[in-house]
Amino acid sequence: MFKRMPGDEPHRIVSTTPDTAVVFKPAVVRTPAIIALVIFAARFVAGLVRLIWRHPVALAVIAVPGALCFVYGWRVALLLVAPALAGLGAWAVLDRPTFTRWVGWRVTAFVRWFWIYRRHWQPVMTVSGLARHIRGREYVPRLVKVTSDSWADRVTVRMLDGQAVKNWTDRIENLSHGFGSETCRVSVAKAGRLVLTFPRRDPLATPIPALPIPDIPTVGPIEIGKLEDGSPWLLRLHGTHVLVAGATGAGKGSIIWSAVRGLLPAMWAGLVEIWALDPKLMELSYGKALFGGRYAADPADCADLLDEAVSVMHKRAARFAGVQRSHAPTLDDPFILVVVDEVAFLTAYQSDKQLRQRISAALATLTTQGRAVGVGVLAALQDPRKEVMNIRNLFPDKIALRLDESEQVDMVLGDGARDRGALADLISPRPERGAGVGYVRLETSPDPIRVRAAYVSDEDIRAMVGEVR
Incomplete structure (x- = not known):
């Protein structure tokens, strides 16, 4: 059928029948059975x-009882295994944390590896497009490995040569539903x-009641809620600036009042001052007595209070120059936390252009120069767009609560944050399930962390004000 021309020139291979396609087949080398x-x-x-x-x-745990049963029979195996089982049971009852750490989660990881991940690995990789077929061979x-703890499985993966992280972040929905x-x-x-x-489960599915006021004065990090793994969420306020973005009812007040609650002993000791700007006259007005006269609601008063904070910052910088590079709270130089609720009302929606420019x-100035001299800013807003908040990149630490659009997640937490799992636009709008839930982007890490702030009720705020009075 085919006429093979002399020489190694494939383009000169022709077919004697016009309707027959040319088929090239690689050479087949038979491997001896012993080598295979x-x-x-x-x-x-x-x-x-x-x-x-x-x-x-x-x-x-699996092999030892099976081997004993195979060698000595089930009766002897039961007699030999029973004391070990009793010991493990006593260990689990008397010291459950160490038992779960050394035995429980290791067995869980093995079962999950065998039944979930290993069994479905090849189909999920192929369907999601992470596997590759090259010249008839599948890669x-x-x-x-798989490790497990109380709330999640962590699967370590070796990527194919030439793959990028984006190949995986673009397919997080395929991976989550596949497994x-x-x-x-x-x-x-x-x-x-x-x-x-x-x-595997959500420890943040139920609201967290207000945390107790600390016994020891501290400027932080302060506990204001829980992380997704159940450990305390410690928020750093001294030495940084924090931006909180979230839609109406997302729980911005939970973060603000949990922070105030954690700093309350240091305020009583004179190591912290909280200056409050409350243009909506709703959130921070409950605690006017806590702020020692450093409270403003009118836009002009807010501008004056911010200018005063800038003046204090400049005076400290002049005194610290050549003497110290970082701030330690003292009675003479306390840590000043400027809390701004709905900052966009002052920076974008303010009709008075002169006031808007002063406030911005x-x-x-505070966000670029303040943290070295002990002046921090905790600002909250609903709309994170650049034209609304053009200094959002000056906040090292950012918190994204429930947002209206997926694009807003990257606006708040940085490019690629949503691809890495910060699904702030999918947080439930139901207060009992989603209020106070969000994702944190810290200055020291690009990976978002899921958190939930404790809920501080009106009664809790009144109780704090009553203690001050």
């Missing part, structure tokens, strides 16, 4: 060693390796 068996055995042994190395406790990212989780977070472990976090200039 050796390769298969080596891969099996290597996989078994990796399995034992990564899941020693889980394999021991699949490697599942390295039966509501969300998926992508973080970089090291070059070529990622950690995929799949939550004062806030820009």
